[in-house]
Amino acid sequence: LPAGVFDQLVNxxxxxxxxxxxxxxx
Incomplete structure (x- = not known):
């Protein structure tokens, strides 16, 4: 996953x- 995508999913x-x-x- 590109950087930041995981954080967006968590949000x-x-x-x-x-x-x-x-x-x-x-």
């Missing part, structure tokens, strides 16, 4: 998890 995963946490709030 996307973090945003995805954060969004799931926010949408799972009552």
């Amino acid at each position: 996307l995963k973090e945003l995805y998890l954060l969004r799931n946490e926010l949408t799972s709030l009552p």
Whole structure:
């Protein structure tokens, strides 16, 4: 993988998890 791509994937995963946490709030 080119440099920086892995960091972008990690950032996307973090945003995805954060969004799931926010949408799972009552």
